[in-house]
Amino acid sequence: xxxxxxxxxxxxxxxxxxxxxxxxxxxxxxxxxxxxxxxxxxxxxxxxxxxxxxxxxxxxxxxxxxxxxxxxxxxxxxxxxxxxxxxxxxxxxxxxxxxxxxxxxxxxxxxxxxxxxxxxxxxxxxxxxxxxxxxxxxxxxxxxxxxxxxxxxxxxxxxxxxxxxxxxxxxxxxxxxxxxxxxxxxxxxxxxxxxxxxx
Amino acid sequence: xxxxxxxxxxxxxxxxxxxxxxxxxxxxxxxxxxxxxxxxxxxxxxxxxxxxxxxxxxxxxxxxxxxxxxxxxxxxxxxxxxxxxxxxxxxxxxxxxxxxxxxxxxxxxxxxxxxxxxxxxxxxxxxxxxxxxxxxxxxxxxxxxxxxxxxxxxxxxxxxxxxxxxxxxxxxxxxxxxxxxxxxxxxxxxxxxxxxxxxxxxxxxxxxxxxxxxxxxxxxxxxxxxxxxxxxxxxxxxxxxxxxxxxxxxxxxxx
Numbered sequence: 001x002x003x004x005x006x007x008x009x010x011x012x013x014x015x016x017x018x019x020x021x022x023x024x025x026x027x028x029x030x031x032x033x034x035x036x037x038x039x040x041x042x043x044x045x046x047x048x049x050x051x052x053x054x055x056x057x058x059x060x061x062x063x064x065x066x067x068x069x070x071x072x073x074x075x076x077x078x079x080x081x082x083x084x085x086x087x088x089x090x091x092x093x094x095x096x097x098x099x100x101x102x103x104x105x106x107x108x109x110x111x112x113x114x115x116x117x118x119x120x121x122x123x124x125x126x127x128x129x130x131x132x133x134x135x136x137x138x139x140x141x142x143x144x145x146x147x148x149x150x151x152x153x154x155x156x157x158x159x160x161x162x163x164x165x166x167x168x169x170x171x172x173x174x175x176x177x178x179x180x181x182x183x184x185x186x187x188x189x190x191x192x193x194x195x196x197x198x199x
Numbered sequence: 200x201x202x203x204x205x206x207x208x209x210x211x212x213x214x215x216x217x218x219x220x221x222x223x224x225x226x227x228x229x230x231x232x233x234x235x236x237x238x239x240x241x242x243x244x245x246x247x248x249x250x251x252x253x254x255x256x257x258x259x260x261x262x263x264x265x266x267x268x269x270x271x272x273x274x275x276x277x278x279x280x281x282x283x284x285x286x287x288x289x290x291x292x293x294x295x296x297x298x299x300x301x302x303x304x305x306x307x308x309x310x311x312x313x314x315x316x317x318x319x320x321x322x323x324x325x326x327x328x329x330x331x332x333x334x335x336x337x338x339x340x341x342x343x344x345x346x347x348x349x350x351x352x353x354x355x356x357x358x359x360x361x362x363x364x365x366x367x368x369x370x371x372x373x374x375x376x377x378x379x380x381x382x383x384x385x386x387x388x389x390x391x392x393x394x395x396x397x398x399x400x401x402x403x404x405x406x407x408x409x410x411x412x413x414x415x416x417x418x419x420x421x422x423x424x425x426x427x428x429x430x431x432x433x434x435x436x437x438x439x440x441x442x443x444x445x446x447x448x449x450x451x452x453x454x
Contacts, residue, residue, distance in 0.1 A: 013292040013319055020270045020295060050320040109398060116322055116369055118400045119423060120244055120453040121201045140202065140453045142275055144297075144322040144369075161201060183275045183297060185239070 003196050005029040006041035008068075010048045010058050010081070014182065018047045018078060021182035025193055033062045043074050043196060046081035052104070052147070053092035055080050069099050074198040075174050082169060082176025083149060091147045099174050100154045102166075104147040112162030116146040121159050123167045123179070123187075129156035131170055131194045139187045141167070141179035149178065173198075202453045203417045203445070204244040204424030205438060206402065207431045209234055211250045211280070214264055218432050225251075228432055231264050235272050238431070241438040243274065244453055247300070247372075247426060250280030254303065254344050259287040262294035269295020277325055283311070285318045292319060300372060302327035303341045306352055306359075309366060316367025321399075326368040330356040330389065331376040337389060340376060356389075357396035364399050371397050372426060374404040382408030382430065390420035402426050410436060410444040417450050 005022060007015065009031045022029040022045075029045060032038055046068065048055050059065040068075065077085045084096045089104035096104075107115045120140040125132050141159075148165035151158050159167035159178070168191070169176045175195060181188030209216045209231070216234045217225040228234070235246055248268070250260035259281040268276060278291045279300035288299045305311050305326055315324045329343040337356035342348035352359075360371055373393050375386035385406045394401055400423040403416045407427035416425050430436045445452045 013289075013323060014297075016266070016293060016295040017269055017297070021273065023270070024273065049322065114398060114400050114423065116399065117201065118322065118370060119201050119204050138454055144275075146321070180275070180297075183273060185273050189273060 003027055004042045005045060006032050006038050007045045007047060008064055009033045010046060010055065014047050014049045017182045018045065021192055027196060035067055038067060041073060044071055046077045048080035050080060051091055052083060052089040052094040055084055056094055056096060065097060068097055072173060074195060076195045077176035079178060079180055082178055083147060085174055085176050086149055089147055100169060100171055102150045102152050104149050106147050108162060116144055117161045118144045121161065123157045123159050125157045127156045129170050130198060131168060131175055131191060132157060133194050134190050135187055141184040141187050143179045145178060200451045202451045205441060206245045206247055206424050206426040207238045207243050208247045208249060208426050208428045211248050212252050218429060232267055232271055235268050239272060239274050242442055243438055245274060246276040248276060248278050251344060253281030260291060262290045265291055265294035265296050279327060285314050288315055292323060298323050298325050300325035300327045306341050309362065312363055312366040312368055321367050321369035324368055325370045325372060326363040327372045327374065328356065328360060329374045329376055357393055360393055360397050364397060368399060370400045372402040372404055375406060378406030381406055384408060384412040385416040387415055387419050390416060390422055394421050410441050413441060414445055414448045414450060
């Protein structure tokens with residue numbers, strides 16, 4: 001399979017890290033905001049860190065908010081990129097892309113202790129998914145976030161931080177990881193490699 | 200369950216990792232990428248790179264080596280040293296660092312913390328705090344990178360930590376100066392006091408000498424991560440051995 005990976009230039013500071021992670025897999029991920037270029041890609045990645053409202057603003061500013069829901073190739077949202085796939089976020093009361101149902105809520109300090117949820121936590125598969133191939137029962141990934149997605153029918157792996165939340169999602173051609181695969185060692189690399197195997 | 204983090208700290212000088220005693224007599228211990236990958240392979244959960252000459256030379260860490268590390272490393276890392284503005288931080292973060300850490304410049308101008316959080320999100324912003332007891336009160340110290348300039352600041356440590364978090368610090372690294380370098384254990388009492396004042400992740404620094412010190416600081420002071428340098432660099436405590444000891448003690452540690 002020829003992989004032509006395009007990363008949406010949605011701002012944020014982890015663009016380089018995600019690009020490097022694909023490079024470690026031998027795949028060049030090109031940055032683009034060009035609608036035609038993005039449509040031609042075999043795989044599309046939506047990275048992003050930071051807050052939901054400025055993230056959506058950047059997507060709207062370049063018209064990508066209209067494009068993304070119409071994409072038919074595999075799409076992977078990473079961290080904030082995954083969050084933006086949902087309907088809305090309590091962070092700044094932001095309307096998101098609405099591809100997946102559900103609303104992001106802030107972690108509750110009284111239940112979780114510390115917010116942000118920062119560090120390595122275990123991910124538990126709750127459904128079989130090609131995205132999780134080879135990722136075993138005691139796999140840990142690196143998380144940094146203050147808002148979390150609810151466990152829904154789109155959730156394939158969850159994580160526990162004062163309650164379960166969605167760690168990996170997958171519905172039709174839309175996928176996402178709340179953790180940072182680019183910073184999650186072999187587990188993260190495997191998830192990215194699995195994504196590249198999707199057609 | 201969220202695991203406790205083991206964080207080697209690498210002091211960088213002229214593009215190499217060095218170690219020194221009390222900020223002096225630095226000896227080169229290896230190349231930056233080489234050591235970063237070695238610690239990654241050993242099971243380090245995160246790395247901190249501290250450019251020790253950046254601040255005294257009035258510059259910030261060099262994005263060039265940050266980019267090289269980001270290229271090869273697949274665990275999170277934080278860069279500290281001479282970051283005084285949003286523009287300085289942006290260069291480091293865009294080169295691929297996950298977080299930046301600020302210390303003395305945040306004391307000079309606390310608004311810097313808010314500006315960084317606004318620009319990049321709280322998850323990128325670490326505030327380093329150097330502290331020890333002065334006449335029975337925990338007090339913040341400034342310019343500790345240079346022994347001739349080090350001074351006590353008119354700020355009580357817990358109060359400063361609270362302010363830093365309110366302004367947008369996503370994580371606090373508390374370096375307990377009186378235990379630093381002594382390898383007699385972390386300053387558990389101080390860390391526990393600051394823990395109570397800190398609603399974001401807290402990382403302990405200063406004093407690690409053996410595996411039990413890590414168990415104590417996690418269990419008693421309830422810190423989220425423990426940072427250490429010499430105990431790892433010297434080879435006295437290999438990380439795989441440390442992690443297996445901590446797991447044996449029932450502490451949540453990444454496999």
